Amino acid sequence: MVQKVWVTYNQVHKLCQDAAPRILSDFKPNLIIAIGGGGYVPARILRSFLKQPGSPNIPIQAIGLSLYESLGTDAQVEEPGTKVTRTQWLDLRSLEMANLIGKNVLIVDEVDDTRTTLEYAVKELEKDVGAAAKEAGRSGEVVQFSIFVLHNKDKAKKGQLPKSMMDEKRYLAARTVGDVWINYPWEATDIDEHDKMAQEQTVE
């Protein structure tokens, strides 16, 4: 049986707060792309910590990717699917997205498990953004992608991220954990029970 851990809203908030200075100094994002559903709440919290006086908020765009589904008898632990499903994508022909060419984009998700989702997101975004830049006659200008996740599971990964991203340390996990199942607060149907489980557990 896989070990389960419970993470509270306050813990998520503080993980975003702790990571923000490093994201601001090293990644300097012009745009956040949240991978839904799990990336939405961390992305929104992070935006408040990335706000600089005198500068506008960093915009958040969303992509919807789904790999896991509830299949087994244990409703709390989901099984990985075999392929990533796109439920929402960016409109790269919009004016706002064209403005992104040559800028820094921070991809946000809550958890890096097998890395399948992040590999898919980075590959597909690089491909689409590259094509948009070419179309705009600006192929020389790349979009620099970086990644922020709340939790990275320390395990053999099925997906790979670009070597340059890892070498240049454009990947940040607020916490590295073992191969446990993390229950996030936004998945809870009874938040008081969720918080109770979080309080009673022995692991942080």
Ligand SMILES: O=P(O)(O)OC[C@H]1O[C@H](OP(=O)(O)OP(=O)(O)O)[C@H](O)[C@@H]1O
């Ligand atoms: O590293 P991986 O093994 O790819 O797993 C991580 C992904 O799995 C979860 O998404 P899920 O497919 O459950 O969709 P959801 O965010 O809408 O719940 C999570 O939000 C990540 O996107």
Ligand SMILES: Nc1nc2[nH]cnc2c(=O)[nH]1
């Ligand atoms: N909630 C949740 N979703 C996941 N998707 C992949 N791993 C996890 C996990 O540990 N918790």
